[in-house]
Amino acid sequence: MQFLSQLINGLQLGSIYALVALGYSMVYGIIMLLNFAHGDIIMVGGYLAMLAIGAGVAPAFAVMISIFGCTILAVIIEKGAYKPLRSAPRLSLLITAIGVSLLLQNLALLIFSANAKPFPGTSILPSGSVSIGGLSIGTTAIITIVVSVVSMAALTLVVQKTKIGKAMRAVSEDTEAAQLMGIPVDLIISVTFAIGSALAGIGSILFCCRYPLLTPTMGSMLGLKAFIAAVLGGIGSIPGAVVGGFAIGLAEVFVNSVGLSTWTDAVVFGILIIVLLARPSGFFGRPMVEKV
Amino acid sequence: MKALTLKMPVRYAINTVLLALLLLAGSALLSAGVFGRAQTSVIMQIGVYIILAVSLNVATGYLGQLPLGHAGFMAVGAYAGAILWKALPEGSLSAVAGIIFGGITAAVFGLIIGIPALRLKGDYLAIITLGFGEIIRIAIVNLSGITGGAPGLKKIPKYSNFTLVYICVILTCVIIHMFMKSRHGRAILSIRENEIAAESCGVNTTYYKVMAFTASAFFAGIAGTLYAGNQGIIAPSEFGFLKSIDILVMVVLGGMGSMIGSIVSAAVLTALPLFLQSSLKGFNDYRMIIYSLLLILVMIFKPSGLFGTYDFSLSFLIEKLGVKKSAKGEKQDGAKA
Numbered sequence: 277m278q279f280l281s282q283l284i285n286g287l288q289l290g291s292i293y294a295l296v297a298l299g300y301s302m303v304y305g306i307i308m309l310l311n312f313a314h315g316d317i318i319m320v321g322g323y324l325a326m327l328a329i330g331a332g333v334a335p336a337f338a339v340m341i342s343i344f345g346c347t348i349l350a351v352i353i354e355k356g357a358y359k360p361l362r363s364a365p366r367l368s369l370l371i372t373a374i375g376v377s378l379l380l381q382n383l384a385l386l387i388f389s390a391n392a393k394p395f396p397g398t399s400i401l402p403s404g405s406v407s408i409g410g411l412s413i414g415t416t417a418i419i420t421i422v423v424s425v426v427s428m429a430a431l432t433l434v435v436q437k438t439k440i441g442k443a444m445r446a447v448s449e450d451t452e453a454a455q456l457m458g459i460p461v462d463l464i465i466s467v468t469f470a471i472g473s474a475l476a477g478i479g480s481i482l483f484c485c486r487y488p489l490l491t492p493t494m495g496s497m498l499g500l501k502a503f504i505a506a507v508l509g510g511i512g513s514i515p516g517a518v519v520g521g522f523a524i525g526l527a528e529v530f531v532n533s534v535g536l537s538t539w540t541d542a543v544v545f546g547i548l549i550i551v552l553l554a555r556p557s558g559f560f561g562r563p564m565v566e567k568v
Numbered sequence: 569m570k571a572l573t574l575k576m577p578v579r580y581a582i583n584t585v586l587l588a589l590l591l592l593a594g595s596a597l598l599s600a601g602v603f604g605r606a607q608t609s610v611i612m613q614i615g616v617y618i619i620l621a622v623s624l625n626v627a628t629g630y631l632g633q634l635p636l637g638h639a640g641f642m643a644v645g646a647y648a649g650a651i652l653w654k655a656l657p658e659g660s661l662s663a664v665a666g667i668i669f670g671g672i673t674a675a676v677f678g679l680i681i682g683i684p685a686l687r688l689k690g691d692y693l694a695i696i697t698l699g700f701g702e703i704i705r706i707a708i709v710n711l712s713g714i715t716g717g718a719p720g721l722k723k724i725p726k727y728s729n730f731t732l733v734y735i736c737v738i739l740t741c742v743i744i745h746m747f748m749k750s751r752h753g754r755a756i757l758s759i760r761e762n763e764i765a766a767e768s769c770g771v772n773t774t775y776y777k778v779m780a781f782t783a784s785a786f787f788a789g790i791a792g793t794l795y796a797g798n799q800g801i802i803a804p805s806e807f808g809f810l811k812s813i814d815i816l817v818m819v820v821l822g823g824m825g826s827m828i829g830s831i832v833s834a835a836v837l838t839a840l841p842l843f844l845q846s847s848l849k850g851f852n853d854y855r856m857i858i859y860s861l862l863l864i865l866v867m868i869f870k871p872s873g874l875f876g877t878y879d880f881s882l883s884f885l886i887e888k889l890g891v892k893k894s895a896k897g898e899k900q901d902g903a904k905a
Contacts, residue, residue, distance in 0.1 A: 310691035360868045367634055368871045370691060371820055374636075374813065375863030382856040496809070503695060542706040545699035552696055553684050 290525020291424030295479035296502035297517040299472030305512030312373040315499015316380035321480030343477035350473030384492035397485035510561025615733035621834035623787030629825035632760030637701025643807035645789025648673035663727035674789020682781035720803030728797035823873030828880040
């Protein structure tokens, strides 16, 4: 029974990681950028929802505000900081992404101070539990898992069945060839950022409902772990990000439950290191061959 | 017109004399009591950060990779050196032993981390070194029996003084400079320019990458030990991801691949916040915002940094001036005739 409740716990955390990992994976697949700012967009989403609810907005609208806020912020970042560097070396782009991440964190630090702010999670997701055969499961956990699975299914549909999804796949396959075929590459890249960040916005709400404390640096560790999940599953692959997310979430919960909670982060990074050494392309990734 | 070229021994002599003069001037100023205790500590911190920036520059500027765990190596060096210092009897010999031990321990970690990490490149290398940096920090927190845990290691003998830091800075710069001018250094530069081309020319890329990475870790460890000897107390929270970023900002701003760039920006970025803190209220709140904006703007408008790959050479300067003078001399000769 203990095991089952830990399993649900891990699935809840894992589905949040999976949602965030999808954003990393999509952006990496399309412009080969490790978007360091992705984790901080989650943090911004959390603060936006808190402010909206504090201002008396209905919870459903607050969630919408937070998701739209994340989307718009990501598009602004992409246009302002990443687009001028499209043809620059990868190292420059990566350093810029670190810069954007630090900027967001420190702006939040200036506005909201370093003190943790309580997140009104209970007004968004009702707290309570359902008991199934003697096992009591929190409603938050159930809603989190369901919302994540639905979002991921919707994303898969968009990527596989729509015209814009086809364009996204084409751009990630070969940007120049896609441009020659008349695909508006810049627009598609912006759309990718927007979709990834909308998922991050959803992830943000779910994460804040689970850990209802907001700090300016909350996004960086969450972001890193989600990135590790994306790498574990194979970067650029949607099912990979999902599987990786669940794997990291479960690993973390089980390490905690055996009483090694101070080592959790070290274990997650350890998993990353082992995966990168044994199979750098992850579970579902295609091995990259460099052509001369 | 004959261009003036200085012979190598002359060049070395000029540089040695200049460095010795700087050392004497610095010690004289300090012993005369021109600087207070706080300012002396700042000067020593500048030295520590110069070593850190110059050593990170080996991996970032010369090798062209982006390790994000430099503070981890600094932490290893700081703890290893400090623990040895505390175990040894007081004396200048123990001071040197601690520094060397700190450097070597960090280099061993660099080697252990470098061999697997450098099989990857770009973003993966960045994230894996970040991971190692975090693991080192977490390990220091958890192994509280040896390291003092989260509250930190206290009562470290304060061995770091101006002469020691100065000599370490100079040795670091000279060794790295000579290393980069050697055939090993050339091989490392060729990896930065084009890894595949370098490999096809017979450069053992993995070997040289690990070599550069280990060297970088070694000097970071020395800087860490000096840092511990200056502060007297070190805590694992000081060596987090943000410290690595601080050092990275110095290297990027100064110009990746330029030693003088790293030195100047390390000195300015260390001294400026500490001095502005007292005069400009609330500056510290904005420091990281300015840093992050600087990173973004430098990358967009001048990706090569302020100095590019330019390197300062005194002898070269003298040669230039010499050419101008002799050109003038020739003109005067012509006018006389």
